[in-house]
Amino acid sequence: MVLSTDKVLLPKEVATVITKRAKDTSTIAALSPSEPQLFLDKEYMVFTGNSEAEVIAEGEQKGSYEETLAPVVGKRFKVQTTTRVSNELQWADEDAKLEIISKIQDDQAAAMGRVLDYVIYHAFDPKKKAALTGFDALAANAVQVTATDNRVDDIDALAEQVNDEYDINGIAMSKTMANELRKIRVPSTGQRFYPEIPLNLQVGNLDGIPAATSGTVNGRLITPVTGILAFLGDFRLIKWGMVRDIWSEIIEYGDPDNTGKDLKGVNQIAYRTEAVYSYAILDPKGIAVLKAPTTTTKAGK
Template sequence: MALESSKVLLPKEVATVVTKRAKDTSTIAALSPSEPQLFIDKDYMVFTGSSEAEVVAEGEQKTSYEEALTPVVGKRFKVVTTTRVSDELTFADDDAKLQIISHIQDDQAAALGRVLDYVVYHGFDPKKKATLAGFEPLSGQAVQVPATDDIVADLDTLAEAVSDEYDITGIALSKKMAAELRKVRVPSTGQRFYPEVPINLQVGTLDGISAATSGTVNGRLITPDTGIKAFLGDFSLIKWGMVRDIWSEIIRYGDPDQIGKDLKAYNQVAYRTEAIYSYAILDPKGLAVLKTPDTTTTTKAGK
């Protein structure tokens, strides 16, 4: 029986695979210390934990402190990716509905991963290549560190810029910075200063912390060049997840993406995947961003 042009709900175990594949293209997913919680929307009450132990003498009055809970609301955004292909591909899908996944998963899951970084880091729509209204990107909120000609010193400055209230758990590198780090040599021996940066630039660790490399860090699709080289800090402060089931849809008729080409007329079908993300940045000062000086904002580096 031929496949109907209707939505197919991906089973949760399949949806989990899609989410994990997003880690190949999303540095946020790769550096987050815990798996995203699927299908849940969250508001976060930030507990700062400002208490200190008090030394009291016998019979002395004890004091207390007031703790204010700061709400951080998760920001929602819906993502859609649509791929047109020849309708000959549908013959392979007639045996089972889940066969759809084998054709859309690689490309569209990668797009779902990239969009997470583009929205959180840059407040940018990678398909429309436009800034998103109402989104405050991390690149503008994080502690700003201007890059210099000394890339080794820049890493130290990045670490010093992160508030000492937080641990440094990871670094997200642009491909350009990863390439620069790979070229740094020890003058006396000629050995590479950062041997953990492989030739394919897919860094797993750097200076003992988790590292990930992607063109989403500097926003390869953004013009003019953002000048961003790296984000470093406590990536557990970036909370993210999916708040709706992932839907995959096969569309056989019409012009679903409004490009003036009817599917039937061009012997095409369209595969569409939709999801809804939610994210929150609990405290931007727990992260620092390294930028070239002409793109660095006026936010001061410091604790």
Template sequence: MAMTSDRIPLPRELATAVVNKAKDTSTIATLSPSSPMVFTDKDFLMFNGKSEAEVVAEGQSKSSYEQDVTTVSAKRFKVQTTTRVTNELQWADEDARTQIVQAIQLDQAQAIGRALDYVIYHGLNPKSGEALTGYDPLTASAVQVPYSEDDEIANVDALSDALNQTYDINAVALSRTWASRLRKVRVPSTGMRFYPEIPLNLQTGSLDGITAATSGTVNGAKAKTDTGVLAIMGDFSLIQWGMVRDMFATVIPYGDPDNAGTDLQNVNMVAYRTEAVFAYAVLDPKGFAVLKATTEAGA
């Protein structure tokens, strides 16, 4: 019997699309420039200049001051993200396939960037939202500023007042929650926005004259326990960080690379993995002030 064309399975068109959602980014990468790191332990010598000129009379003995020099050691951590996708992606035309693969790699690169904030700010593993052993969160050792629900302008002033006598403030990292609240503050007499530099999408580049960045990493949106953190202000040059090894991507066609319990080939999938190694040091945590609301846990 001759084979008829209606019994031949014809390939269906594979439509691909990339959905762009609001993405949290690393505020540290935005506010503190990276510096090259090598794969060795690195110590930073801390020099806190405290000399003052002395007026001396003719023949008067001259006094001196003692300068303490302390060291801060950089800490390394490795971060990775693995994404499984159907191998039907291989059937797509080259342009569509490239678009999806690029979207996956961009998504992973952004996730790795966010990890920098989660580790330094909160000492958290962003994938699990749980605390990392051996990491000191900046938000715990910085100057603590309690949040007042009655006056958002006073909260901004309280952050700066906590530092201005000792440190030069150059930037502030805002949580999406607090950026939204600040955007809604209005001048009573005119109804104009008090902080017009905060746009509707909350991605502000400045706040009250200093550089600013907004992200859910500031309050640790992935944290299992509410951090209560609303903003971090300070001298972001005190955060020294860099990549020990550049990010690299790997395509994994088989095996169980993420311990999901299934072999990739058995479920017709392929995995994309991106890895990086960071090193960082917070030279002086007291150069930062953290605006923190009271949480149920009492934080």
């Protein structure tokens, strides 16, 4: 039986695995839980909660306050990644369609995770290596904090700049930032100031809050360099989710990625994974971004 080239819907348990693996490369997926999304430009009504109780005397006129609901419209974006391989792999996968998923899962799922951070943090397309039009980068709209030569002071400065109406429940760090914090020692004892940062820089928490590290924070693929070291604040303000199930497709014919090479002509087949994300940032001022001095963010400007 020849392998079918129809689209293959990922079983729920497989899709869950992909979501979990995305956390290895997406700090947003690690720090902000996903929510189910509809194929709509979802509108979030932001309730500011200005109410305060008043003390009134007997017979005194009761006061009130005006509440303004500020709508924030979610934004959808479709992502895909296509991998060309020798068509000999087609026969190895003939016995089980799920094997197709296992071959592409590691590489393409990691890419699906990275793109979430690149779009939300930087308004940047990591494949085309270009800024996205019509997207607002969190890096440009969050509270701006300029880094100093003292990373401990920088963490304190980030915390001080987050609007006190919000909780600080996460920090996303570049690998540069995590490595610099890992090296800081207590002068009197020589012990590490942040012992929770391991050698592999896969930080689970920092100063008692959830932490994640990735090259997507500073946008490793962006030129010129962004100089971004960390984002800290209320990551619940980032609402995101997948609008539709992740689809994987086997393509045998044509030139699906416009390389100028027909698949049959070069004895190849292509594996393509697609998904549709939706996200909204309810209030960028609930998150602070730490940047090295005299640097600017090219993407999203």
